Amino acid sequence: AQSVAQPEDQVNVAEGNPLTVKCTYSVSGNPYLFWYVQYPNRGLQFLLKYITGDNLVKGSYGFEAEFNKSQTSFHLKKPSALVSDSALYFCAVSHEREYGNKLVFGAGTILRVKS
Amino acid sequence: KAGVTQTPRYLIKTRGQQVTLSCSPISGHRSVSWYQQTPGQGLQFLFEYFSETQRNKGNFPGRFSGRQFSNSRSEMNVSTLELGDSALYLCASSLTYNEQFFGPGTRLTVL
Numbered sequence: 252a253q254s255v256a257q258p259e260d261q262v263n264v265a266e267g268n269p270l271t272v273k274c275t276y277s278v279s280g281n282p283y284l285f286w287y288v289q290y291p292n293r294g295l296q297f298l299l300k301y302i303t304g305d306n307l308v309k310g311s312y313g314f315e316a317e318f319n320k321s322q323t324s325f326h327l328k329k330p331s332a333l334v335s336d337s338a339l340y341f342c343a344v345s346h347e348r349e350y351g352n353k354l355v356f357g358a359g360t361i362l363r364v365k366s
Numbered sequence: 367k368a369g370v371t372q373t374p375r376y377l378i379k380t381r382g383q384q385v386t387l388s389c390s391p392i393s394g395h396r397s398v399s400w401y402q403q404t405p406g407q408g409l410q411f412l413f414e415y416f417s418e419t420q421r422n423k424g425n426f427p428g429r430f431s432g433r434q435f436s437n438s439r440s441e442m443n444v445s446t447l448e449l450g451d452s453a454l455y456l457c458a459s460s461l462t463y464n465e466q467f468f469g470p471g472t473r474l475t476v477l
Contacts, residue, residue: 287468294370294456294468341409352399352460353422356409
């Protein structure tokens, strides 16, 4: 069965500094990996995905993530954090043998960006 | 293009009652998935419908059911509500495998 771990409940970073939100996964077969963001009282917003191809994936709002197969990781990064990036971030996984759409989510990481 | 819409946005029920939640996917999307979000269990997959057929199912009791109509709109039903069913229920629609677009959710409170 697939699983996702987000080892940090919360990440604090100063505005303008780079940020990293960590994600590791376990899946049989080739993974499909996603990052979503959730603002208070809102649904999930898609940030980026890795299906195949280049290990560095660029997404919305200046975010990017690097797929590392040997470390089974898919960390979310941004070169310069904004206060408005403060939100709850979820990593999710599926895999190529999964028929249809069924995402397994990590527990989420709260990102706090201080000015 | 309009996004995924969910109705109602907020709902208060008492134990033992049943509830029906509605989801209208993005136009053209034929896959609709449902997720439950709680502080304790996080985001958990309930089920997915595609072309009016349930294609995937998570590990929830039979009290949780759903259906999809010919226009791809979906409903989710929970019978005999329990306090632990209090959650944010999220609907997501998809055109292709695995890229899902989420609605704002329905906040269900069971008293």
